[in-house]
Amino acid sequence: MRHRFIFISMTFLGILFASCNDWLDVQPEDQRKEDDMFSHYKGYRNALSGCYAAMGHTSVYGQKLTTSDIELLAGMWEMMDNSGTNYDLTTHNYNDGVRSTIQDIYSKMFNVIVQTNKIIAHAEADGGAFPDEATRSVILGEAYAIRAYCQLDVLRLFGEVPGGDGEKVSLPYSEVKAFDERATRYDFSGYAEKLLTDLKRAEDLLKDNDPIFQYTYSFLNTPAYFEKALEDTYMAYRQSRLNYWAVKALQARTYLYLGRTGEAYAAAKAVIDAKDKENRPVMELSGHTDRGQRRYACPGECLFYLSKHDIKAATSMLAANAFSAERSNLLISVKRLTEKLFPENKDSDSRYTQGWNKQVEVNGLKDMYAAIRKYYYDVDNVTDASLYYEIVPMLRMAEVVLIGIETTPDVQEANKWYADYLLKGCGVAGDDRFTSQTDRLEVLLPEYAREFFAEGQMFYAYKRVGASETLFGEKIAPEDYVLWNCVNTEFNP
Structure with a gap:
């Protein structure tokens, strides 16, 4: 039953993504079709699943913003030829070929955002389609979280260097639900406040309503358990959705990027210290154990991942x-x-x-x-592929712990967390690394590179600290971090 359920779910997502593309192209005169879709709960479920499927497109987190283009911008891959789009991305030569691929990323991200805006608008206007208020809150909370996740990466990829003296950029924070409607643009400070407001709204909606407060991630991954406990099985598989604890992790990531280290620490610590109903940690580091089981994407510690049944093709x-x-x-x-x-x-x-x-x-x-090997698995020798292998890690416990280490004011706490991270995450026994005089970034930036290689994190890490050189010695100028000039429009192309 478990395999059949997952197979049907993944097949449905594939079919849904095809229909989702049609829906994303809907024009204003098709308002009736949209209203019909949101007149019943199933329509909301389909629309939300469509958002996650669209995030997994190869032009977004299914490839370009995890394994390929974004990692090339960070100089992570070694070029054997000194020509072509990959080389131009690595050397930050933003020519027409690079501009085209960047525009594709940008447009697809706004496709996702506009789709979530439709869900938000309809769910807030009328809750009559939902079986109860808790269900409405979860669907709405996830939609806000998806919008925030994507808008953060619009800021991290296209916006100005945080706290830098270089080019200033006003970016669109889209709350519109039509592709031909222009989104309002904000400066860095205004954009940040919109982002944090969305995250707080998501947190408040999911608080106590998310099934993760009643059950564990493992329980909600197991049909034999959740099919007896949940009236609505759409609320299962919380790791593959932006659940409450994933939102807290996303808050930590966001605050860190904005330079608000105290708030980043508080959000990270909330996740690290979180306990379930049986007073056990909600989530723990599991990188070393996962790799021992050849689960190289570390599903055991993912607070949020995208399900992607064609991951082998997307990462070939x-x-x-x-x-x-x-x-x-x-x-x-x-x-x-x-x-x-x-x-x-x-x-x-x-x-x-x-x-x-x-x-x-x-x-x-x-x-x-x-x-x-991060996305590799032997298809003939694994079980539960959709749970442990056909995934794109989006928020991991390792990142939360590294944020905590960087931002805690307590050196002893930093050393404790780092020792746990090395042992449980990597299998390495470590001594106290930090003193009050230690520049923690000198230790942690290389850890980000080792830990999140092919997950799309290093370009943002370098940009956040204004690095002028990568771990591998490539130079990055301040203007190389700002990709806004590669974009023509946020409208649907």
């Missing part, structure tokens, strides 16, 4: 566990891997020992390049 350019690869694949040299990314703990750190295939042959050259 990573070569993963292949013995040979092409020059066009996204790889790094073994030299860079061992000397720059993992200069220490190569015998014990599971991110190095298990997370990389270090024997990839390219053009007859053996053992010179490495491929990340």
Whole structure:
């Protein structure tokens, strides 16, 4: 039953995404069709599932904003040729080819945002379609959270460098529900307040209404359990949705990017200290255990992931566990891997020992390049693929803990959390690393690179701190961080 349920869910999402694209192209004269869709609860469920499916598109978090384009901008992949769009992204040569791919990302993000705006507008105007107020709150809370998730990345990718002296940018924060309606633009401060308001609204709506307050993530991943406990099984699989604790993690990420470290610390600590009904941690670090089970995307510690049944196809350019690869694949040299990314703990750190295939042959050259295994799995030798392998990690406990380490005012707490992170997340025994004089970013930025490689985090980390050089030595000028000039319009292309 479990496999059948998941298979049907994933098949439905594929069908829904195709119809979702049609819906995203709806013009104002089709208002009746839209009103009909939101006249019943099933319409809201379909629309919300469509939002998550659209986020998983290869032009958004299904590829470009996780494994490929965004990582190229951060200089994570090693170029073997000095031409082509990948090379231009790596060298921040924002020519017509790069502008086209960036525009595609931007437009698809606003497609998701406008879709959530439709849900928000209808759910707030009339709650009659919902079975109860708690269900309405969960659907509405998730919609606000999806909008905030995407709008944060609009800010992180296209906006100005936080606190920098460079170019200032006003960006659209879209609350409109028609593609031909212009969204209001805000300066950095105004945009930040809109973002935080959405996150607070999502938190308040999900508080106590989210099933995660009554059940564990594991329980809600198991049909044999939740089918007996839930009247509405759409409320299961909370890791694949922006649940309450994922929203708290997103708040921590947002506050950190905005430079509001005290509030980032409070949000991160709330997640770290959170307990379930049986007084056990709501979520714990599990990276080392996950990799030991060949679950390289670390599903055990995901507060939020996207389900993506075609993940192997979407990440085929990573070569993963292949013995040979092409020059066009996204790889790094073994030299860079061992000397720059993992200069220490190569015998014990599971991110190095298990997370990389270090024997990839390219053009007859053996053992010179490495491929990340993050999205790899052997389809013939796994069970519950949709739960543990066909996923895109979006918010992980590792990030929450690293935010806590960076922002806590207590050095002892920073050392405790870092020791836990190394042991449970990486399999590394560590001593106290920080003193009151330690620049924690010198330790933590390389950890971000090791931990979130191919998850789309490093460009934003470099931008947040205004880094002029990457871990691998590539230069980044302040203007390279601002991609607003690559965009023509937020309207549907």
